[in-house]
Amino acid sequence: xxxxxxxxxxxxxxxxxxxxxxxxxxxxxxxxxxxxxxxxxxxxxxxxxxxxxxxxxxxxxxxxxxxxxxxxxxxxxxxxxxxxxxxxxxxxxxxxxxxxxxxxxxxxxxxxxxxxxxxxxxxxxxxxxxxxxxxxxxxxxxxxxxxxxxxxxxxxxxxxxxxxxxxxxxxxxxxxxxxxxxxxxxxxxxxxxxxxxxxxxxxxxxxxxxxxxxxxxxxxxxxxxxxxxxxxxxxxxxxxxxxxxxxxxxxxxxxxxxxxxxxxxxxxxxxxxxxxxxxxxxxxxxxxxxxxxxxxxxxxxxxxxxxxxxxxxxxxxxxxxxxx
Amino acid sequence: xxxxxxxxxxxxxxxxxxxxxxxxxxxxxxxxxxxxxxxxxxxxxxxxxxxxxxxxxxxxxxxxxxxxxxxxxxxxxxxxxxxxxxxxxxxxxxxxxxxxxxxxxxxxxxxxxxxxxxxxxxxxxxxxxxxxxxxxxxxxxxxxxxxxxxxxxxxxxxxxxxxxx
Numbered sequence: 001x002x003x004x005x006x007x008x009x010x011x012x013x014x015x016x017x018x019x020x021x022x023x024x025x026x027x028x029x030x031x032x033x034x035x036x037x038x039x040x041x042x043x044x045x046x047x048x049x050x051x052x053x054x055x056x057x058x059x060x061x062x063x064x065x066x067x068x069x070x071x072x073x074x075x076x077x078x079x080x081x082x083x084x085x086x087x088x089x090x091x092x093x094x095x096x097x098x099x100x101x102x103x104x105x106x107x108x109x110x111x112x113x114x115x116x117x118x119x120x121x122x123x124x125x126x127x128x129x130x131x132x133x134x135x136x137x138x139x140x141x142x143x144x145x146x147x148x149x150x151x152x153x154x155x156x157x158x159x160x161x162x163x164x165x166x167x168x169x170x171x172x173x174x175x176x177x178x179x180x181x182x183x184x185x186x187x188x189x190x191x192x193x194x195x196x197x198x199x200x201x202x203x204x205x206x207x208x209x210x211x212x213x214x215x216x217x218x219x220x221x222x223x224x225x226x227x228x229x230x231x232x233x234x235x236x237x238x239x240x241x242x243x244x245x246x247x248x249x250x251x252x253x254x255x256x257x258x259x260x261x262x263x264x265x266x267x268x269x270x271x272x273x274x275x276x277x278x279x280x281x282x283x284x285x286x287x288x289x290x291x292x293x294x295x296x297x298x299x300x301x302x303x304x305x306x307x308x309x310x311x312x313x314x315x316x317x318x319x320x321x322x323x324x
Numbered sequence: 325x326x327x328x329x330x331x332x333x334x335x336x337x338x339x340x341x342x343x344x345x346x347x348x349x350x351x352x353x354x355x356x357x358x359x360x361x362x363x364x365x366x367x368x369x370x371x372x373x374x375x376x377x378x379x380x381x382x383x384x385x386x387x388x389x390x391x392x393x394x395x396x397x398x399x400x401x402x403x404x405x406x407x408x409x410x411x412x413x414x415x416x417x418x419x420x421x422x423x424x425x426x427x428x429x430x431x432x433x434x435x436x437x438x439x440x441x442x443x444x445x446x447x448x449x450x451x452x453x454x455x456x457x458x459x460x461x462x463x464x465x466x467x468x469x470x471x472x473x474x475x476x477x478x479x480x481x482x483x484x485x486x487x488x489x
Binding site: 061067150163165166167168169170171174222223224225226227229230 | 478
């Protein structure tokens with residue numbers, strides 16, 4: 001299980017916390033200049049890339065899906081990722097272009113990708129799959145058609161309750177329907193976000209932070225529900241600090257200038273509850289937020305079986321710190 | 325096209341009984357023998373209204389070539405009515421959407437049972453299921469809860485895997 005070790009790079013989710021009462025916002029906000037580029041190399045980079053690649057190798061059908069007609073968009077994605085990575089981290093990534101002959105170098109991993117831009121026969125993987133394996137994010141490419149967005153390419157290793165295999169070809173509204181364990185009445189909200197996505201323009205991505213709690217597992221997809229569903233019951237107030245993780249999903253919505261598609265990028269980060277002691281103000285804020293979660297939301301987020309234990313753990317932790 | 329509509333048991337086009345859409349210029353009615361009596365009755369009821377309609381009866385088996393010729397020769401403003409058993413309806417529906425009909429332009433009345441399919445999230449196999457909320461995959465035997473969501477690409481409901489007690 002990964003955890004963020006540099007807390008300056010961890011996106012603490014409860015920033016709209018006021019008066020010790022939980023407030024939830026789904027708004028997609030504009031990004032400050034330094035956040036427009038989603039690239040982020042953390043101390044966990046190598047271990048995350050290793051795990052992501054293992055999953056793609058072991059379960060290609062589960063982790064990567066595309067339609068054959070998406071190649072042009074895939075190359076646009078390759079160019080975008082290379083540009084963003086070099087822009088933010090010129091010391092880690094570089095590219096040499098000799099006409100259509102491109103050589104991309106990942107200096108952290110000491111790897112080189114050489115290919116003819118626009119010619120997928122020059123690669124052993126699909127272009128999107130190849131370049132996506134150099135970055136720890138999940139990437140979903142949604143094509144804009146008839147005022148909706150349809151998932152046409154997806155590379156996913158960390159997203160919760162999402163499956164490239166199941167969600168391929170679905171509209172934005174269809175993808176946001178399936179939440180297991182409880183029937184979800186989120187139609188209005190989903191439609192509001194869909195309409196907002198229509199207004200996103202190239203060069204001005206939007207962002208949103210989603211959060212959840214995970215019980216001893218970061219990989220919670222439909223394919224393994226039979227395993228992690230019951231595991232949520234093993235959390236106690238004693239072991240919650242190690243087992244339960246605050247799971248933060250920082251999302252970027254980027255309009256692709258040529259294809260007009262929306263690229264949906266996820267940066268999923270995990271922090272075990274016990275590590276909240278490293279930032280006492282986070283510990284207190286998290287405690288008050290979790291203690292105030294309405295039941296329906298705990299159900300819908302799938303945390304109902306272990307939320308009370310987690311709150312109790314945090315309360316005990318705060319009390320023990322006060323005693324010291 | 326991958327996002328073409330697919331006929332499934334909860335399709336919006338499925339209605340309890342035939343009812344003509346009076347905003348359309350022409351009514352194309354494709355039916356099989358099970359529905360023949362009802363179709364004739366509906367047409368008789370509207371006989372005073374100079375309904376512009378074209379009936380097409382499916383005899384024992386669908387002749388695909390004839391069906392395609394019929395569907396492709398239709399003009400804008402035609403409303404399609406399918407009244408038949410499930411298998412005939414599924415064939416006509418697929419051919420009609422291929423020929424350019426949208427779901428808004430199709431009404432379907434099913435005679436007899438509707439078929440239901442599930443997509444196993446363990447082995448990615450689509451199989452037919454009977455009624456009930458919990459089923460077993462026909463290929464890998466995984467136990468699945470029948471989810472409420474349908475994929476047009478996978479042509480089935482999502483099957484959430486679970487381990488029985």
